[in-house]
Amino acid sequence: MNRPTIAIATLGGTLSMxxxxxxxxxxxxxxxxxxxxxxxxxxxxAHIRIxxxxxxxxxxxxxxFLLQVLEWANDQITLGAQGVVIxxxxxxLEESATFFEYLWPHDTPLVLTGAMRSASEASADGxxxxxxxxxxxxxxxxxxxxxxxxxNGEIHASLSVRKTHTLALNAFTSATGGPVGLMIxxxxxxxxxxxxRMTLPIPSCTTHKVALLEASLSADTLILEQLVxxxxxxxxxxxxxxxxxxxxxxxxxxxxxxxxxxxxxSRTGAGTTAFHTYGFTGGEIDLxxxxxxxxxxxCPRKARLLLWLVIGCGQQSKLNDFLxxxxxxxxx
Numbered sequence: 001m002n003r004p005t006i007a008i009a010t011l012g013g014t015l016s017m018x019x020x021x022x023x024x025x026x027x028x029x030x031x032x033x034x035x036x037x038x039x040x041x042x043x044x045x046a047h048i049r050i051x052x053x054x055x056x057x058x059x060x061x062x063x064x065f066l067l068q069v070l071e072w073a074n075d076q077i078t079l080g081a082q083g084v085v086i087x088x089x090x091x092x093l094e095e096s097a098t099f100f101e102y103l104w105p106h107d108t109p110l111v112l113t114g115a116m117r118s119a120s121e122a123s124a125d126g127x128x129x130x131x132x133x134x135x136x137x138x139x140x141x142x143x144x145x146x147x148x149x150x151x152n153g154e155i156h157a158s159l160s161v162r163k164t165h166t167l168a169l170n171a172f173t174s175a176t177g178g179p180v181g182l183m184i185x186x187x188x189x190x191x192x193x194x195x196x197r198m199t200l201p202i203p204s205c206t207t208h209k210v211a212l213l214e215a216s217l218s219a220d221t222l223i224l225e226q227l228v229x230x231x232x233x234x235x236x237x238x239x240x241x242x243x244x245x246x247x248x249x250x251x252x253x254x255x256x257x258x259x260x261x262x263x264x265x266s267r268t269g270a271g272t273t274a275f276h277t278y279g280f281t282g283g284e285i286d287l288x289x290x291x292x293x294x295x296x297x298x299c300p301r302k303a304r305l306l307l308w309l310v311i312g313c314g315q316q317s318k319l320n321d322f323l324x325x326x327x328x329x330x331x332x
Contacts, residue, residue, distance in 0.1 A: 003045075003046050003047045004046045004047070004082040004083070004138055005046060005047045005048075005049060005079075005080060005081050005082055006042075006045075006046040006047070006048060006049070006081060006082060006083045006084070006085060006134050006137055006138060007049045007050075007051070007073070007076035007079075007081040007083070007084045007085070008032065008036075008048060008049070008050040008051070008084075008085045008086075008087070008130075008134070009032075009050075009051050009052075009053050009069060009072055009073070009084075009085070009086045009087070010030075010031060010032045010035055010050065010051070010052050010053065010054075010086075010087045011053055011054045011055075011056055011058070011061070011069065011086065011087060011088040011089070012028040012054050012055040012056040012057060012058070012088065012089060013028065013056070013057065013058050013087065013088045013089025013090065013091075013093075013114050013115070014026070014089055014090060014114060014115045014116065014117065014118050014126070015030075015035070015087050015088075015089075015113075015114050015115035015119065015126035015129070015130070016028045016029065016030040016031070016034075016035065016055060016087070016119065016126075017029065017030075017118040017119060017120070018030065018118060018119050018120045019118070019120045026118040026120060028055035028056065028057060029055065030119055031052035031055070032050035032051055032052040033050070033052075035050070035087070035126070035127075035130065036048060036050050038119070038126070038127045038130075039127045039130050039131050041131055042130075042131060042134055045131075045134060045135065045138065046082070046083075046134065046138060049076065049079075049081065051072065053068075053069060053072060056088075056089070057089050057091070058088050058089025058090065058091045058092040058093060058096070058114075059089070059091050059092060061088065061089075061092055061096065063099070063206060063308065064206060066096060066099050066100070067202065067203075067206070069086065070100060070103055070104075070202075073086070073100075073104075073110060074106075077106050077108055081108065082108065082137075082138055083108060083109050083111065083134065083136075083137025083138045083142070084108065084109070084110045084111070084137060085110075085111045085112075085113065085130070085133045085134055085137050086100075086110070086111070086112050086113075087112075087113055087114060087126075087130060087133075088112065088114055089114055090114040090115070090116060090151075090163055090171065090172070091163070093112055093114050093149065093163065093172075094149070094158075094161050094162050094163055094172070094301070094302075095301055095302070095305060096112060097112045097147050097148075097149050097158035097161065098147075098158050098159060098301075098302045098305050098306075099305050099309070100112070100147045100158070101146050101147040101158040101159060102198075102199060102200050102305070102306060102309050102322070103199060103200060103201075103202060103309070104146055104147050104199065105199050107143045107144045108143065109136065109137045109139075109142035109143060109145060109146075109148060110137075110146070110147045110148070111133045111134075111136050111137040111142075111147075111148045111149070111150055112133070112147065112148070112149050112150070112158075113129045113130055113132070113133035113149070113150045113151060114126070114129065114151065115129055116151075116152075116167065116168065116169050116171055117169070125152065125169055129150060129151055129152070132150050132153065132183050133150040135183070135186065135187070135188060136148060136150050136155055136181075136183075136188045139187075139188045141181075141188060141190050142188065142190075144194050144197070145157075145180070145190075145194045146158065146197050148180070149161045149172060150183075151171070151172040152169050152170050152171075152172065153182060153183040154170075154172070154179040154181070154182055154183070155179055155180055155181030155182065155183070155188060155190070156172060156173075156174050156179050156180060157174065157177075157180050159297075159298065159302060159326050160174040160175075160176060160177060160297070161173070161174050162174070162175065162269065162299060164269065175269060175270035175271075176270060176271065176272075176297060177192075178191075179191070180192050198321070198322060198325045200309050200310065200313050200315060200322075201313050202313075203308075203309055203311075203312025203313050204312065204313065204314065205311070205312045205314075206312055208233040208234070208308070208311050208312060209231065209232050209233060209234075210232065210233065210234035210235065210236065210304050210307050210308045210311065211227060211232045211234070211235050211236070212235075212236045212237075212238065212300060212301065212304045213235070213236075213237055213238070214237075214238040214267055214300075215237060215238060215239045215240050215244075215245045215246070215249060215267065218246075219246070219249070220248075221248050221249060221251075221252040224249065224252040224253065224256065225252060227256060228256060228259045228260065232260065233260055233311055234260055234261050234262075234263075234304075234307040234308065234311055235253075235256060235260060235261070235262045235263070236262075236263045236264075236265065236295075236300050236303045236304040236307060237249075237253070237262065237263070237264045237265070237300065238265055238266070238267035238300035239264045239265060239266060239267060239273075239300075240266075240267065241266065241268065242266060242271070242272070242273050242274035242277065242278065242284060243264045243265060243266050243273030243274060243284045243287070243294050243295070244264075244278065244282050244283050244284065244287075245264065245282045245287070246282050247281045247282050249282060250281050250282040250286055250287065250290065253287070253290065253292060254290040254291070254292075257290060257291040257292050258291070261293065261307060261311075261316060261319060262291075262292045262293065263292070263293045263294070263295050263300075263303045263304075263307055263319075263323070264284070264287055264292055264293070264294055264295065265294075265295035265298060265299055265300035265303050266295075266299070266300070267300065269299070271297070272296050272297045273294040273295055273296055274294075275288070275294055293319060293320060293323060294323075295323060295326070296323055296324070296326060297326060298323060298326035302326070303323075306319075306322055306323070306326070307319070310322065
């Protein structure tokens, strides 16, 4: 029987990090071959094609680099891979997964994973997470589910997962609906059926900028008032509560929305924005009337990625459709 082929790209992050000298901090040092050697079980699971694309801490990943990684992943599908896995640092893993989710058109699974403990530690979680990610990528049940995140024995949908703890092994959670699946006796078990997906084409423009600002108590409007002149082409606000801002911010955002798309989400970390509950100035009803968009369940960080991609594809007219799509992905 022919073994399936799985393609793995390593980007760096804690999973690849080791301590150089005693007392020094950990840094990325392990490439694909070293990571593969740490998980000998993979050889029995599939034929492995592994590629070291970088040794970056994920805080230094950018959009242009992610587009290069996506090009590599698309090539692997053309070459016949039955699953694709990407390892990277956890600081921005949820954002990379969302970025890929909107651009991944294949039924073949794309799975992201990382580690909360370095390869130097006796209790390193990276090898186990990588093995689980490969099992998920090869599972027939994963097909058509888009981009998944596998961490700590849990399988998460890319649009809902968030890193919610700085150092804990169970740092990745999906607050509203929970994980979409679990690893049970080394086998992926999905808890919810898959849902229809929406994707965007590869952006033709990548030089535009989308700002992300957080509402806070008694915040001034100085940055807001200069944002259009600074050359930004989109704005996302992490708003109070169910998607609210102060009265002063509401006035400033109305002026901005005349020139560029503005999305307001919630800074709380869980739940959806409201749409027709609060009527005060700065509440969601007021903001919608002023031409702003509400992100629903999509967190502000992910909403920024969506807005950047929509602008880059020239499909701003579909922004509300994709925001509604994100709403459905969180509740299915």
